[in-house]
Structure formats: C-alpha cells, structure tokens
Amino acid sequence: MSLSFELLATDGAARRGRLTTAHGTVETPTFMPVGTAGTVKAMLPQSVAETGAQIVLGNTFHLMLRPGAERVAALGGLHKFMNWPGPILTDSGGFQVMSLKELRKLDPDGVTFRSPNDGSQHRLTPEKSMEIQHLLDADITMSFDECTPWPAEEPVAAASMRLSMKWAERGKRAFRDRPGYGLFGIVQGSTFPALRAESAKALLDIGFDGYAVGGLAVGEGQEMMFATLDTTVPQLPADKPRYLMGVGRPSDIVGAVKRGIDMFDCVMPTRSGRTAQAFTRRGELNLRNARHRDDPRPIDELCACPACTNHSRAYLHHLIRSEEILGAMLLTWHNLHYYQDIMRGLRTSIERGTLGHDIAAFEAEQGRGDIEPQ
Amino acid sequence: MSLSFELLATDGAARRGRLTTAHGTVETPTFMPVGTAGTVKAMLPQSVAETGAQIVLGNTFHLMLRPGAERVAALGGLHKFMNWPGPILTDSGGFQVMSLKELRKLDPDGVTFRSPNDGSQHRLTPEKSMEIQHLLDADITMSFDECTPWPAEEPVAAASMRLSMKWAERGKRAFRDRPGYGLFGIVQGSTFPALRAESAKALLDIGFDGYAVGGLAVGEGQEMMFATLDTTVPQLPADKPRYLMGVGRPSDIVGAVKRGIDMFDCVMPTRSGRTAQAFTRRGELNLRNARHRDDPRPIDELCACPACTNHSRAYLHHLIRSEEILGAMLLTWHNLHYYQDIMRGLRTSIERGTLGHDIAAFEAEQGRGDIEPQ
Numbered sequence: 188m189s190l191s192f193e194l195l196a197t198d199g200a201a202r203r204g205r206l207t208t209a210h211g212t213v214e215t216p217t218f219m220p221v222g223t224a225g226t227v228k229a230m231l232p233q234s235v236a237e238t239g240a241q242i243v244l245g246n247t248f249h250l251m252l253r254p255g256a257e258r259v260a261a262l263g264g265l266h267k268f269m270n271w272p273g274p275i276l277t278d279s280g281g282f283q284v285m286s287l288k289e290l291r292k293l294d295p296d297g298v299t300f301r302s303p304n305d306g307s308q309h310r311l312t313p314e315k316s317m318e319i320q321h322l323l324d325a326d327i328t329m330s331f332d333e334c335t336p337w338p339a340e341e342p343v344a345a346a347s348m349r350l351s352m353k354w355a356e357r358g359k360r361a362f363r364d365r366p367g368y369g370l371f372g373i374v375q376g377s378t379f380p381a382l383r384a385e386s387a388k389a390l391l392d393i394g395f396d397g398y399a400v401g402g403l404a405v406g407e408g409q410e411m412m413f414a415t416l417d418t419t420v421p422q423l424p425a426d427k428p429r430y431l432m433g434v435g436r437p438s439d440i441v442g443a444v445k446r447g448i449d450m451f452d453c454v455m456p457t458r459s460g461r462t463a464q465a466f467t468r469r470g471e472l473n474l475r476n477a478r479h480r481d482d483p484r485p486i487d488e489l490c491a492c493p494a495c496t497n498h499s500r501a502y503l504h505h506l507i508r509s510e511e512i513l514g515a516m517l518l519t520w521h522n523l524h525y526y527q528d529i530m531r532g533l534r535t536s537i538e539r540g541t542l543g544h545d546i547a548a549f550e551a552e553q554g555r556g557d558i559e560p561q
Numbered sequence: 562m563s564l565s566f567e568l569l570a571t572d573g574a575a576r577r578g579r580l581t582t583a584h585g586t587v588e589t590p591t592f593m594p595v596g597t598a599g600t601v602k603a604m605l606p607q608s609v610a611e612t613g614a615q616i617v618l619g620n621t622f623h624l625m626l627r628p629g630a631e632r633v634a635a636l637g638g639l640h641k642f643m644n645w646p647g648p649i650l651t652d653s654g655g656f657q658v659m660s661l662k663e664l665r666k667l668d669p670d671g672v673t674f675r676s677p678n679d680g681s682q683h684r685l686t687p688e689k690s691m692e693i694q695h696l697l698d699a700d701i702t703m704s705f706d707e708c709t710p711w712p713a714e715e716p717v718a719a720a721s722m723r724l725s726m727k728w729a730e731r732g733k734r735a736f737r738d739r740p741g742y743g744l745f746g747i748v749q750g751s752t753f754p755a756l757r758a759e760s761a762k763a764l765l766d767i768g769f770d771g772y773a774v775g776g777l778a779v780g781e782g783q784e785m786m787f788a789t790l791d792t793t794v795p796q797l798p799a800d801k802p803r804y805l806m807g808v809g810r811p812s813d814i815v816g817a818v819k820r821g822i823d824m825f826d827c828v829m830p831t832r833s834g835r836t837a838q839a840f841t842r843r844g845e846l847n848l849r850n851a852r853h854r855d856d857p858r859p860i861d862e863l864c865a866c867p868a869c870t871n872h873s874r875a876y877l878h879h880l881i882r883s884e885e886i887l888g889a890m891l892l893t894w895h896n897l898h899y900y901q902d903i904m905r906g907l908r909t910s911i912e913r914g915t916l917g918h919d920i921a922a923f924e925a926e927q928g929r930g931d932i933e934p935q
Contacts, residue, residue, distance in 0.1 A: 224879075224883045224885060225876070225879060225880075225883075226880060226883075226885050226887045228885065228886055228887070229886040229887065229890070230887070231867065231887070231890065231891075232871075233867075233871075253879065253882060253883060254854070254875070254878075254879045254882075258854070258855060258875070261855065262855070262857055262873060262875055262876075263857070268873075268875075268876055268879075269876065270871045270872055270876075480628070480632070481632060481635065481636070483636055483637070493605065493607075497606075497607075497644045498644055499636060499642075501628070501632070501636050501642075502599070502636075502642055502643065502644075504628075505598075505599060505627065505628045505642075506599075506600060508627060508628075509598045509599075509600075509627060511598060511600050511602065512602055512603040512886055512889060512890070513600045513602070513603065513604070513605070515886060516603070516605065516886070516890070517605075
C-alpha cells in the first residue's frame with residue numbers, strides 16, 4: 188500500500204475517513220484549496236493551514252511552464268518551494284492543456300501545446316505527466332487524461348474515455364511507487380452510466396490508490412452531476428479514497444459527500460474572494476453591492492475567520508471599491524474558512540450519524556438568504 | 562498639553578523620545594507605515610503591528626472621497642474602521658490636492674478640486690481639513706498647507722509659505738483640542754534658510770503640539786535635504802516631536818534622525834513591496850531579476866520577517882513573475898519589517914550613545930552590496 192486510507196465511520200453512503208500520506212494525515216471528507224502556481228492566491232501558507240485545510244492542490248500545467256518542474260525539484264520539491272509542509276495533490280495537466288483549444292494538438296500518444304506565457308512548445312504524455320508530478324514531489328499524483336468536453340455525443344464520450352483509460356494504464360506503469368505516495372485513476376464517460384461503469388471497471392483492473400470522478404461540473408448542472416455520482420460511486424471500491432474533481436459550490440459538496448465522495452477541490456472560494464463574493468451559511472453575498480456601504484456588521488457574526496472577527500461589511504465594501512489587495516486577502520480567507528467549516532461539520536455529522544438531519548438544516552439555512560440587521 | 566512628549570535620551574542632535582496619544586504610546590524615532598485608503602496596502606493590520614510599527618498614517622484626501630469622513634465617523638472612526646487600535650496620524654489632504662494640477666483651483670481661502678474617482682467637486686480649507694481629521698478621529702492632525710513645488714524661486718516659495726502660515730493659524734483656531742489628541746504645524750520655505758526660519762517662528766508663535774518639516778524629498782536630493790534640516794531643526798523647540806514628512810530611503814531616515822528628527826512616513830517600503838524591490842541591510846534588491854531564479858537563500862538570513870524566515874529568493878522571484886498577490890504581501894511585509902528594524906536600531910543607538918559609530922557601520926554595510934552565496 189502506497190497511501191493508507193482508513194474508513195472511520197459511515198452514514199448511509201457518506202464516509203468519514205483518514206488518508207495518510209508521506210507529508211501527513213488528511214481527515215476526510217476534505218476540501219483542498221487550489222494552489223495553482225505554487226501559492227493559494229492571496230494567502231500565506233500558514234494562513235491556509237489556519238483555516239483548517241490539511242492538503243492543497245498544485246497544478247502540473249502551470250508549474251511545468253513556470254518556474255519549471257526541474258527547478259522546483261532542485262529547490263527541494265513543491266512542499267519546500269511553497270512552504271507547505273503538509274500533503275499535496277497535483278493534477279495531471281490534462282484539464283488545462285485541453286482548455287488551450289487552438290494552442291494544442293492531441294494525438295493518441297499525448298498532447299503538444301504552446302505556452303500561453305511565452306509561446307514556447309511543450310509536450311505532455313502520460314509518462315511525462317508522471318515524471319513532472321514526481322519532480323514536484325506530489326503525495327498524490329493524478330492520471331493524465333482527456334477531460335471529455337460537455338455536452339458530448341455518446342460515441343465521442345466513449346472514444347475520449349477509452350483513450351484516457353489507455354493513458355491511465357501507461358501512467359500506472361510509469362508511476363514510481365513509494366511509501367506515502369499514491370496514484371489516482373480518473374473515471375470518465377460524461378453523463379452516460381454505461382460508459383462510467385466501463386471506465387470504473389477499466390481503472391479497477393489497472394489498480395489505483397484512489398479513484399477520482401472527472402469531467403463533471405463542466406456545465407451539466409447539479410442534478411445531472413448527482414445522477415452521475417449515484418450510478419458511478421457504487422462502482423468504486425469502498426477501501427480507497429474517492430475524489431470529485433473541480434467541485435464545487437457548498438451545496439454541490441454537501442450532496443456529493445452524501446453520495447460517498449471523500450475529496451474535493453475548487454477555485455471557487457479563492458477566485459470568488461478576489462471578486463467580492465463571500466460564501467456564508469445563509470448563501471452568497473456580493474460585498475461590492477452598495478447595500479453594504481454603511482453596514483457595521485461582519486459578513487457572519489458566527490464565523491471565526493479574521494475578516495468576520497475584525498472587520499465590518501462596510502470596511503470590506505470600501506476595500507473592494509478601492510481595489511485594495513487587503514479586500515482579496517480577507518475575502519479569500521473568509522471563503523476558505525467557511526469551506527473548511529462545512530467540511531468540519533460534515534465530518535462530525537457522519538461520525539454522529541446525523542448527516543441527513545444536518546444536511547436538511549444546512550439547506551434550510553442556505554435558503555433563508557442574507558442575515559438582516561437586528 | 563494635548564499630546565505628551567517625553568525626551569528619554571539624546572546623542573548629539575539625535576533624540577530618543579516617547580509620544581503618548583489617546584490610542585497609545587509611540588517610541589521615537591518612529592517610522593509610520595502609510596495606510597492611504599484605510600489600509601496599509603497588502604497587509605493585515607495585525608501584521609503591520611507585528612513588524613513593530615506603533616503608529617500609521619491615514620490620508621485625508623483619499624478617505625474624504627471614499628468612503629467619506631462622515632461615514633468613517635458613523636462607523637466609529639478610522640481606528641475601528643480599519644481595525645488599527647493604535648495611534649493614527651492623518652495628513653491634511655494638502656499634498657494630494659496640490660498634486661491634482663489641472664483638476665484643482667487654489668484661492669486664498671482654500672482649494673476647490675474634482676475627485677479623480679468620479680469627477681465630483683469638493684473643497685478643502687484649513688477649517689474643513691480640521692473637521693475631516695476630527696471625523697476620522699486622528700490622534701495627530703496635520704495643518705492644512707500648500708506644499709511648495711520644487712524647484713521654486715524665492716519669491717514664489719515665500720508667498721507659498723506665508724499662505725501656509727495663515728492657513729496654519731486658521732487651522733489652529735478650528736482644531737478641537739482634547740487630551741491625547743494634537744495638532745502639528747508644518748515648516749515650509751523650500752530650501753531657503755531665511756524662509757524656513759521665518760516659517761518656524763510663525764508656527765512657534767501660533768503654538769503646536771509638534772512640528773513637521775514639509776516640502777522636502779520632492780527632488781532636491783539628499784544633500785540639500787540634509788542642509789535644510791541642518792538649518793531648520795535647530796529652530797524647533799526641543800520639547801515637541803519633529804516629523805519629516807514623506808521621507809524616505811533608509812539612508813535619508815538615518816541622516817535625519819542624526820539631525821534631530823523623531824517621526825517619518827513614506828510609501829517607499831509598501832510601494833516597493835508591490836514592485837519587487839526589497840530593502841536590506843546590504844542595499845536594495847530587485848527580486849524580478851533573473852539572477853534570483855534558482856537562489857535557495859532568503860532575501861536576508863538575519864531578517865526575522867515571514868518572507869525571510871519561510872521563503873527563498875527563487876520562490877519570491879517566481880511569485881513576482883507570476884504576478885501573484887502573495888509576492889506583494891511578502892515583500893511589503895519584509896520592507897516594513899526592515900524599516901522597523903532600522904528604527905529599533907536607531908533607538909537603541911541613541912540610548913547607548915553609540916549613534917555615530919552605529920551609523921558608520923550601517924553605511925559601510927549598505928555600501929557592501931548584496932550578500933553573495935557562500
């Protein structure tokens with residue numbers, strides 16, 4: 188066993204687990220803040236840890252182009268480079284490369300593309316992606332796959348998934364197995380249950396340390412995403428961690444945990460923090476809105492983050508209108524803290540066996556809208 | 562006495578003092594980080610305090626336009642608004658208004674100007690500036706003056722200075738005296754010793770809680786600035802704090818402390834932090850420079866700031882090249898920390914009576930250039 192995953196409790200399909208990696212332990216369900224270019228944007232790494240995050244995500248695509256995987260390796264690996272001593276999961280670069288559209292050319296062996304930074308030519312293959320993630324020293328390496336666009340006709344989705352399965356097998360052969368390090372396979376197949384089942388079986392035959400569900404949250408909507416999870420998750424082994432890639436809003440995460448997902452990542456809390464959007468237990472707030480201009484209250488008086496403990500909505504509104512960096516810093520911190528609050532709550536609910544009840548309360552609270560002044 | 566200022570020690574013309582305000586005590590010589598729009602850019606207020614800063618500066622001009630002084634007052638004053646419980650000095654708005662050039666019209670009573678934010682028309686007079694600084698709840702209020710442009714012919718400098726002295730007198734009458742709050746006069750007169758002396762005398766006749774030297778660091782160069790201090794500072798009373806406005810680089814501050822200045826402010830450490838420039842005991846570094854790309858060393862291994870404690874030059878270089886907010890955050894923190902290190906050192910040197918020797922060592926160290934790898 189390269190990574191160890193312990194199942195501590197279940198509540199329906201939901202799981203409370205513990206993932207042990209070379210750089211530490213992760214309590215699941217977990218949310219991984221996205222540290223694209225070796226930094227969770229607008230946050231000191233110790234502040235990321237203070238929100239309760241135990242693992243962060245790094246981007247192969249961004250880091251291979253700048254500063255370069257060899258350079259990161261020479262500087263001691265990504266943990267040391269970004270001063271994040273805890274576990275790191277790296278994506279494979281596949282998703283970003285596919286998004287380049289006219290700057291990339293796909294062939295059965297891999298993808299050739301031009302850097303959006305300087306136009307230089309690069310190539311990613313399953314083997315190369317493994318090599319880069321190894322140089323970055325990722326605790327969890329992701330298979331290099333083609334993220335099927337949505338919507339896709341079934342034959343297109345099938346061909347894309349089958350290519351990804353071939354690449355997954357090549358990646359598995361190239362991956363350097365070591366204690367505390369692991370490789371995850373990625374289930375594709377768009378929203379077609381039969382393709383998802385075929386993909387899951389192919390990955391199980393290869394054998395991975397964890398299983399991700401890819402190609403969702405790409406525009407299909409929450410209902411179809413949940414329907415896909417309903418048919419896909421039961422195909423995955425109970426004794427391995429399950430990761431829903433790129434998801435999502437708080438209600439997406441809650442619904443996916445209920446369906447047996449253990450790990451999440453999403454740019455939403457960090458990106459929204461830089462665009463004046465705050466996530467709260469009572470839904471979303473846009474702090475740029477003039478109605479916050481004179482409001483002495485915090486975003487949420489029950490939140491323990493520095494933005495809510497020390498600052499008024501009026502001040503945050505002022506920072507945003509003045510385009511001050513501190514506005515992005517405080518809202519990012521709040522959003523990451525809130526996401527970790529959700530995960531803490533979900534873990535406790537599963538331990539206590541009260542998940543159904545607690546999710547109903549969460550949904551009612553979200554539906555009540557912004558807290559009005561007393 | 563509105564503010565209390567205690568002289569603890571002297572070393573030549575240099576002074577070690579303690580200024581007590583309504584919101585706390587400031588050990589002098591002191592450097593005040595600039596919090597233009599109610600935030601020291603890219604820093605949490607508690608991080609500003611962690612660097613050792615005891616007082617920050619707020620800008621009347623920026624805050625009157627956004628969010629508005631009445632709004633800040635309704636929200637509990639600037640200390641509460643920006644969550645800085647310590648002392649605050651506000652400038653008068655004069656310097657920024659004069660910089661507007663074609664957007665402002667000066668008359669003997671005050672200045673009418675258009676907001677660069679939205680084109681709305683505003684007016685500042687000595688009385689209005691006092692009122693705004695009162696609404697902001699500044700511990701130290703600055704006189705509203707015309708900052709004489711440089712270079713200026715003697716008759717122009719004289720007329721400008723005399724207008725400022727009339728405005729200083731009007732401000733004094735309008736200022737609401739309270740325990741722990743004080744008003745500073747500003748000596749003008751460009752680089753003409755006779756005008757500086759006339760200005761100092763005029764201010765002393767009015768009577769202020771402290772005396773600032775204005776109109777310097779505007780292009781005249783360090784030598785002429787020091788020459789102006791050499792003739793001006795002896796005109797100022799020993800029992801009141803002396804503030805050199807808008808200064809400066811480390812060597813400017815050191816030279817001015819030697820000449821008897823107690824207080825400083827400058828955007829340099831914060832602005833430079835957002836443009837990849839680091840101040841160090843061995844001079845200045847541009848972290849954007851490719852020579853830092855593979856350098857595992859910190860900016861300065863003797864510096865105790867988070868940038869130097871936790872991060873390599875290579876990482877900081879990467880953040881800057883990637884235009885990451887964290888780069889601005891870390892370099893701002895480093896620069897503010899280094900400026901406070903200088904002030905801590907100067908205070909200790911004056912206490913020990915070793916200022917001359919210590920300044921020689923400081924200058925030798927600065928002159929040696931960047932620390933080379935071992």
